[in-house]
Amino acid sequence: MSTPDDKTKGVSAETGGEEAVASFKGVDEKEQGEGPGGFIVLFFIIGFVASLIIGWVIFPKLLYSQKRQPVDFNHVLHVETVDNGCESCHIFREDGSYAGVPKLAQCADCHQEVQGDSPQEKIFVEEYVAKEKEVPWLVYSKQPDCVFFSHTVHVKLAGMDCVTCHGPIGESTSLKPYEENRLTGYSRDIWGKSMTGIKKNSWDRMKMDDCAECHEKETGRKSSVQTDKDACFVCHK
Amino acid sequence: MKIDRRCFLSLGIGGAAGLALSPIPWKLADDSAIWTQMWPWTPVPADGEATYVKSACTLCPGGCGISVRKIDNRAVKIEGMEGHPVNDGGICLLGLSGLQLLYGPNRVKTPLKRAGERGEGKWVKITWEEAISEVAKKLGDIKEKGESNSVACISGSDKGTVPALFKRFLSVFGSPNFMRMPSIQDSYEIANNISLGFIAQTGFDLEHAGFILSFGSGLIEGWGSPVRMIRANSSWRKAGIKVVQVEPRLSNSAAKADKWIPVNPGTEYALALGLAHVIIRKSLYRNDFVHAGASGFIRFRDLVLSNYSPDSVEKITGIKKETIEALAVDFARSERPVAICGRGQGKSQGSLGEVMAVQALNVLVGNINKEGGVFAVNDPAYIAWPAYQSDAVGAAGIKKERIDGAGSGKYGFAKSLTNRFAGAVNSGSPVSLLFVLESNPVYSLPDTKDVKDAFKKIPFIVSFSSFMDETALNSDIILPNHVYLERYEDVPATAGLSKPVVSLARPVVSPQFNTKHAGDVILLIAKEVGSPVADAFPWKDYQTCLEGTAGDKWKILNKEGFSSDPAFTAQVVNISPGRFDLSGGVADLSILFTPVNSEEDSKAYPLFLLPYDSFRIANGYIGTPPFVIKTVEDTVLKGKDILVEINPATARANGLSAGSYATLKTPKGSARVKVHLFEGIMPGLVAMPRGLGHTAYDNYLAGKGINVNELIGTVEDPASGLDAAWGIRANLIKA
Numbered sequence: 001m002s003t004p005d006d007k008t009k010g011v012s013a014e015t016g017g018e019e020a021v022a023s024f025k026g027v028d029e030k031e032q033g034e035g036p037g038g039f040i041v042l043f044f045i046i047g048f049v050a051s052l053i054i055g056w057v058i059f060p061k062l063l064y065s066q067k068r069q070p071v072d073f074n075h076v077l078h079v080e081t082v083d084n085g086c087e088s089c090h091i092f093r094e095d096g097s098y099a100g101v102p103k104l105a106q107c108a109d110c111h112q113e114v115q116g117d118s119p120q121e122k123i124f125v126e127e128y129v130a131k132e133k134e135v136p137w138l139v140y141s142k143q144p145d146c147v148f149f150s151h152t153v154h155v156k157l158a159g160m161d162c163v164t165c166h167g168p169i170g171e172s173t174s175l176k177p178y179e180e181n182r183l184t185g186y187s188r189d190i191w192g193k194s195m196t197g198i199k200k201n202s203w204d205r206m207k208m209d210d211c212a213e214c215h216e217k218e219t220g221r222k223s224s225v226q227t228d229k230d231a232c233f234v235c236h237k
Numbered sequence: 238m239k240i241d242r243r244c245f246l247s248l249g250i251g252g253a254a255g256l257a258l259s260p261i262p263w264k265l266a267d268d269s270a271i272w273t274q275m276w277p278w279t280p281v282p283a284d285g286e287a288t289y290v291k292s293a294c295t296l297c298p299g300g301c302g303i304s305v306r307k308i309d310n311r312a313v314k315i316e317g318m319e320g321h322p323v324n325d326g327g328i329c330l331l332g333l334s335g336l337q338l339l340y341g342p343n344r345v346k347t348p349l350k351r352a353g354e355r356g357e358g359k360w361v362k363i364t365w366e367e368a369i370s371e372v373a374k375k376l377g378d379i380k381e382k383g384e385s386n387s388v389a390c391i392s393g394s395d396k397g398t399v400p401a402l403f404k405r406f407l408s409v410f411g412s413p414n415f416m417r418m419p420s421i422q423d424s425y426e427i428a429n430n431i432s433l434g435f436i437a438q439t440g441f442d443l444e445h446a447g448f449i450l451s452f453g454s455g456l457i458e459g460w461g462s463p464v465r466m467i468r469a470n471s472s473w474r475k476a477g478i479k480v481v482q483v484e485p486r487l488s489n490s491a492a493k494a495d496k497w498i499p500v501n502p503g504t505e506y507a508l509a510l511g512l513a514h515v516i517i518r519k520s521l522y523r524n525d526f527v528h529a530g531a532s533g534f535i536r537f538r539d540l541v542l543s544n545y546s547p548d549s550v551e552k553i554t555g556i557k558k559e560t561i562e563a564l565a566v567d568f569a570r571s572e573r574p575v576a577i578c579g580r581g582q583g584k585s586q587g588s589l590g591e592v593m594a595v596q597a598l599n600v601l602v603g604n605i606n607k608e609g610g611v612f613a614v615n616d617p618a619y620i621a622w623p624a625y626q627s628d629a630v631g632a633a634g635i636k637k638e639r640i641d642g643a644g645s646g647k648y649g650f651a652k653s654l655t656n657r658f659a660g661a662v663n664s665g666s667p668v669s670l671l672f673v674l675e676s677n678p679v680y681s682l683p684d685t686k687d688v689k690d691a692f693k694k695i696p697f698i699v700s701f702s703s704f705m706d707e708t709a710l711n712s713d714i715i716l717p718n719h720v721y722l723e724r725y726e727d728v729p730a731t732a733g734l735s736k737p738v739v740s741l742a743r744p745v746v747s748p749q750f751n752t753k754h755a756g757d758v759i760l761l762i763a764k765e766v767g768s769p770v771a772d773a774f775p776w777k778d779y780q781t782c783l784e785g786t787a788g789d790k791w792k793i794l795n796k797e798g799f800s801s802d803p804a805f806t807a808q809v810v811n812i813s814p815g816r817f818d819l820s821g822g823v824a825d826l827s828i829l830f831t832p833v834n835s836e837e838d839s840k841a842y843p844l845f846l847l848p849y850d851s852f853r854i855a856n857g858y859i860g861t862p863p864f865v866i867k868t869v870e871d872t873v874l875k876g877k878d879i880l881v882e883i884n885p886a887t888a889r890a891n892g893l894s895a896g897s898y899a900t901l902k903t904p905k906g907s908a909r910v911k912v913h914l915f916e917g918i919m920p921g922l923v924a925m926p927r928g929l930g931h932t933a934y935d936n937y938l939a940g941k942g943i944n945v946n947e948l949i950g951t952v953e954d955p956a957s958g959l960d961a962a963w964g965i966r967a968n969l970i971k972a
Contacts, residue, residue: 039239039244039247041247042244043244043245043248043251044250045251047247047248047250047254048251048254049255050252051251051253052258055255055256055258055260056259056260059260059264063264095287097286100284145274145275183271184272186271191264195260195264
């Protein structure tokens with residue numbers, strides 16, 4: 001791309017001869033002396049820093065909307081009162097499939113009526129149990145529809161802990177806000193809280209690479225369907 | 238020092254560098270990838286607990302059991318029912334796509350009354366009460382005039398309680414005009430009636446047969462009960478059973494057979510008689526079975542020995558006499574050989590002579606009433622309702638002659654001849670009110686123009702269709718039935734089965750729209766019409782009627798989803814040797830075996846148009862669902878163009894080449910078609926699939942191809958009144 005400078009210079013060289021060249025030299029020297037070198041660096045830094053701020057601070061705020069769960073839920077309180085840990089409510093059905101978030105009917109077994117003085121429980125009983133309306137829970141761990149995941153295989157056969165993927169959610173006394181990706185509609189927990197994608201714990205993010213990482217560790221590197229080894233179609237059926 | 242453009246360039250570069258080190262590009266790239274996979278309009282079945290509902294498929298007469306997977310209250314997949322005596326877990330393409338009929342856009346969602354001209358598609362929504370009282374009022378007016386016999390009903394089937402309720406309604410009201418859509422069942426029924434003396438279906442124990450001789454039947458293309466037939470075909474392959482297919486076109490069934498014998502269309506009967514000739518001449522028949530002394534056999538023997546020698550049959554059929562000789566010996570010397578007929582899926586009747594000639598082969602080799610053989614199967618016996626009382630008008634009306642003539646005069650052996658309906662109405666037989674149940678006669682009866690003309694003459698047409706099909710479009714009032722996945726109904730499977738089964742269709746999901754069970758609607762109409770019609774329907778609702786009718790079998794039906802107890806379902810009739818009258822009791826046998834050809838000028842129409850059935854195109858009441866229409870090859874349907882099959886020799890003679898457009902002309906109409914060259918069709922023929930060219934239905938089906946029924950007509954078989962047409966004279970002119 002030619003700038004206006006180049007053009008001027010070109011025209012001068014052709015028409016003005018040596019004198020014109022000399023005068024241009026003069027201009028260059030002058031600019032070097034009191035040129036905008038400092039500004040250039042400054043502006044670079046401004047642009048650089050502004051981008052970083054936009055990228056790391058503002059962008060995540062724009063990308064994710066914050067949603068509250070319809071009812072706040074105290075996992076600690078419930079884990080204390082049940083015998084079988086997570087599986088007491090997050091059941092495996094008789095056919096072995098995993099039911100996920102409990103249905104209203106399960107909750108209603110105990111919560112036909114308000115038991116304590118928690119305002120959240122009151123909302124739950126009045127708005128949902130009494131009206132027989134399923135609670136529209138926002139599921140932090142919901143994977144895209146193109147992902148096939150079997151809880152049975154991981155929990156029953158491989159004997160994995162819930163915590164490995166879901167973190168210590170059973171120790172929480174209230175539900176954190178659900179951060180929904182405005183573009184994809186999925187929870188922020190899939191990419192992970194950290195925008196860098198760096199994780200400290202195994203449950204910090206649940207992208208494909210994280211599945212693959214564990215699979216590689218546990219079952220060795222496998223790559224082909226034809227040779228009956230793990231590959232795309234294990235999860236993307 | 239001053240700020241100039243280089244500073245801003247620098248700002249931009251800095252910004253870009255910062256951007257590259259921020260998560261924006263990487264995160265957005267990843268999210269956009271996910272976003273493109275997650276279009277909000279892509280339907281995704283909800284996640285939840287899977288339950289299964291056992292039910293029955295009603296989309297064809299096959300009577301398969303189905304098991305429908307549901308997530309919460311949404312049906313998500315139809316599978317074949319394991320352990321069902323008809324299909325044992327198997328399912329066909331159409332059955333698999335039934336959910337698109339349930340949830341598809343072509344449902345009639347509420348009772349509708351015509352607002353504009355017939356067929357214009359302008360409707361007003363009415364309530365069920367208004368709809369029923371309107372129909373009842375019309376019926377009342379007709380009765381008052383003493384014209385009760387001018388009420389008629391065309392039904393897709395005459396088996397099961399729902400058609401039986403309609404038939405009973407007509408009977409007590411005073412009309413004999415309950416008709417069912419034509420099929421090869423009509424022909425087999427008449428053949429049984431004249432050769433055995435009673436009306437019965439014909440069942441085939443094809444699973445155990447030892448030699449299959451098919452006269453154009455689409456063995457693996459939907460003939461009989463399709464899933465059962467595909468299973469049987471596999472078992473023949475495994476056991477090395479020989480299959481011989483006789484037909485003018487290399488259909489899929491012919492391609493999969495051990496031997497394909499191309500035959501001049503419409504001359505299949507002559508081949509069967511030629512084979513009988515060889516079998517009798519070489520004394521390969523079962524003397525005890527044909528009861529050699531019986532007059533029927535002697536007359537039949539004399540006819541085939543004198544008129545149907547392989548030499549003469551070669552001239553008629555175009556099949557070499559050596560082939561005929563060898564096939565006859567092969568057939569007669571095989572263990573348990575079975576000959577079957579019914580072109581394609583058996584949707585057309587064919588001539589009586591053809592069925593009689595083919596049945597004669599089974600009788601000659603004595604493969605009747607035993608394993609691997611042919612059976613006469615009675616209608617299901619469980620529908621036994623108390624007698625009813627009709628009034629004077631009703632009693633007089635029921636005794637009048639049927640509109641289609643069946644059951645009287647020269648049509649005395651027939652139960653239903655719906656093929657004659659349009660002709661009769663057009664020539665002046667009055668029909669003042671027509672019920673249309675689970676059928677689409679405006680689309681699927683041959684000679685569409687004739688049928689439409691007949692419909693124009695009927696002042697009031699009541700459609701019970703669940704879908705906005707061609708007949709519903711041409712009706713005055715639509716009382717939409719639940720689709721089969723929303724209703725209870727007994728489903729007797731009689732399509733060529735030797736062991737009859739009755740299955741139970743059950744609501745898989747609750748009704749999606751403001752529809753009503755046709756069984757309930759006819760009960761409500763009866764109540765509104767009042768005594769004595771109302772008194773003949775003592776049931777509170779259809780459900781009570783069905784449970785009462787099933788009696789002590791209801792429990793087992795409800796639990797297992799089917800019953801194959803012969804005491805409950807249809808019964809196989811014991812046919813003793815010699816019982817079968819090969820002459821069919823017909824005084825002049827030659828009338829049976831006279832070729833029924835269209836008389837049109839062979840110069841104007843040098844070719845023959847031959848409709849054929851495809852497994853991938855539904856051609857009856859049900860329109861092909863989107864999943865299925867997607868599977869139709871582009872040698873059959875390309876874009877909106879239909880392709881007709883012709884032999885390359887025919888193409889050369891008519892100056893046509895592959896893919897060129899042509900005008901297909903028949904005495905009934907003309908259509909623009911595309912040409913597909915196919916070595917597997919005899920020269921001189923043009924083959925076109927049934928089931929395309931819908932004008933109603935959704936965008937997936939409407940306007941694609943040509944309805945072959947617009948181009949063909951009916952040809953009445955003088956011996957029986959059946960529609961003997963197998964095609965029509967045609968011409969193909971380069972467009």
